[in-house]
Amino acid sequence: MRTALTDLVGVRHPIVQTGMGWVAGPRLVTATARAGALGILASATMTPEQLRSAVREVRSRTDAPFGVNLRADAGDARERVRIIVEEGVRVASFALAPSRELIAELKDAGVLVVPSVGARRHAEKVAAWGADAVIVQGGEGGGHTGDVATTVLLPQVVDAVDIPVVAAGGFHDGRGLVAALAYGAAGVAMGTRFLLTSDSTVPDAVKARYLAATAKDITLTRAVDGLPHRMLRTEMVAELEGGAGRLRALYGAVRRASRFRRLSGLSWPGMVRDGLAMRHGK
Amino acid sequence: MRTALTDLVGVRHPIVQTGMGWVAGPRLVTATARAGALGILASATMTPEQLRSAVREVRSRTDAPFGVNLRADAGDARERVRIIVEEGVRVASFALAPSRELIAELKDAGVLVVPSVGARRHAEKVAAWGADAVIVQGGEGGGHTGDVATTVLLPQVVDAVDIPVVAAGGFHDGRGLVAALAYGAAGVAMGTRFLLTSDSTVPDAVKARYLAATAKDITLTRAVDGLPHRMLRTEMVAELEGGAGRLRALYGAVRRASRFRRLSGLSWPGMVRDGLAMRHGK
Known part of the structure; x- marks a missing residue:
């Protein structure tokens, strides 16, 4: 199947595997690329060194194009952009719209820029700034x-x-792809569907939770990182949302941040800087 | 275009004009029927006598099939069902799922039963009870x-x-119809799009408000009648939601109910009964 997306990126299928933190590592992205879709490495949960090594790992296993997702508001966004350019990554995608300067820098280096947006005016803005394509995520996305x-x-x-x-947002099978094309889209981006594949490193117990869930088990919460996030209503979410009092909330936030820091290898100053940027980000 | 819906109902196009209170009267339904789609009279804002006269008015202007929407939990639902049967209306649609008995009574009389549902288990329930088709409304519907x-x-x-x-829910043009068919639907149902036609009796000033609105101007509120309702964020909604104190809210509710009663011709006991039924309805 040929669409404006397959022509632009050079993939066989108009399907994007989104850059899910923790989940979209070299293994999933390699499998996606080999299968003919566009896999995107999630870099927000990697250090710059881990990102470079992940890119090289995918590159060593396939010649097919792939992408890297980054947070435009991360303190070290420019360093990550440099890695993407130096390593010759085909596509840079963004969870939040990047600045005009960041887009220009990537395009000058021949990298395709594909921001994710959730509003028409954001799409218009990044298109005017030279973005090559845009991932539009409806409210039912994660x-x-x-x-x-x-x-x-x-x-x-x-x-x-x-x-x-x-x-993006609610797409999970071929019927959805046809529906998206009917609306004039050039393809679909999917997260959860890839999270549940055998190439996803997510533990089987977690996959089982997803498979057992119904639409009623999904909640929209800001309790995890301050931004709206549509996800399974797990014990963790219930605990975060039910926490009584600001002191307990602060304690919980510090404890979670500590765990996130340990798992991600990010520095405390970097996390605080990124956290403030997210709070102020749009 | 031929689908399971056009075959079932005998319309030329797989499009349903929904039974919007106040809006879907004889004029709009006649125009819809003549155009080859399925128009549905909204009976909740009519007295039984007005319903009978509306049905006869449409019948006098077109031989094409049309439907009547009713509230299964209304105190006089059986009386309205009798009118539908006596007047030979082709389709009975329901805003809330009807009982097994009501479905049986309509089917025995040769009326097609098409409930509206917002959850898979409700669709399964009415299908098991013999509904002929089902209108499935996503959360983005009104x-x-x-x-x-x-x-x-x-x-x-x-x-x-x-x-x-x-x-139903978010459909407004041919692209949406193709998307719906891609998902396996037999057609689409639309409300707002018909509300904005020249055959809708809605005042031009109201249509202009709709046309000027963006997605940001839509709100989900229970303030109007206690059930979730997706609608334009008008001054009325802001006033209802912002009303300070329970006394003011009660005053407002009585005032609105009084106006609704005057406009609809319903009796006070009937309104109170219906209001309690709605509160207890699922």
């Missing part, structure tokens, strides 16, 4: 975007911009 | 249904039941 449903948001964005539009 | 987005809910329901599924 990422940090808006609350407008895919059926409403997607046709609006397709009408508003001339670059290829990739539809 | 009616009183659930909060699961169309992209997630629709394929679930299509997989779960064997009767024709009509997709």
Whole structure:
């Protein structure tokens, strides 16, 4: 199947595997690339060194194109952009819209820039700044975007911009791909569906929880990192949301941050800087 | 275009004009029927006498099939069912799932029963009770249904039941119809799009408000009648939601109920009964 997305990126199928933190590592991205779709490494949960090594690992296993997702508001975003450019990564995707300067720097180096957005005006903005394509995520998606449903948001964005539009939020099978193409999208991006594949490193127990869940088990919460996040209503979410009093909330936040720091290898000053940037980010 | 819906109902296009209170009267339904889609009279804002006269008015202007929407939990639901049967209306649709007995009574009289649902288990329930088709409304729809987005809910329901599924919630043009068919639906149901036609009796000033609105101007509120309702964030909604104190809220509720009663011609006891039924309804 040939669309504006397959032509742009050089993949066989108009399907994007999104950059999910922890989940989208070299193993999943390599498998996705080999299967003919666009895999995206999640770099927010990697140090710059880990990112470089992950890129090289994918590159050593396949010649197919792949991408790297980064947070435009991360303190070390420029360092990560340099790694992407130096390593010759095909696509840079962003969870939050990047600045005009960051887009220009990547494009000058021949990297395709594909931001994720949750509103029509954000799509118009990044398109005007030279983005090569845009991933539009409806409110039913898991990422940090808006609350407008895919059926409403997607046709609006397709009408508003001339670059290829990739539809995200609620897509999980071939029927969804056809529906997205009907709306004028050039392909679909999926997260959860890839999280549940055998190439995902997510533990089987977690996959089982997802498979057993129904739509009623999904919640929208800001309790995890301050930004709206659509996810399974797990014990952790219940604990975070039910915490009585600000002191307990602060204690919980520090404890979680500590754990996140240990797991991610990020520094405390870097985390505080990123946390403040996320709070102020749009 | 031929689908399971056009075959079932005998319409030329797999499109349903929903039974919007106040809006879906004889004029709009006649125009819809003549255009080849399925128009549905909204009976909740009519007295039984007004309903009978509206049905006769449409019948006098077109031979094409049309439907009547009613509240299964209304105190006089059986009286309205009798009118539908006596007047030979083709389709009975329901905003809330009807009882097994009500479905049986309508089917015995040769009326097609098409409930609206917002959850897979409700679709399974009414299908098991003999409903002829089901309108599945995603969370982005305006009616009183659930909060699961169309992209997630629709394929679930299509997989779960064997009767024709009509997709509602976020559909507004031909692209949406193709998308719905891709998911396996037999057609789409639309409200707002018909509200904005020249055959809608809604005042031009109101249509202008809709046309000027963006996705950001939509709100989900229980302030109007106690059930979740997705609608324009108007001054009225702001006033209802911002009302300080329970006394003021009670005063406002009585004032609005009084106005609703005057406009609808319903009796006070009937309104109170219906209001309690809605509160207890699922």
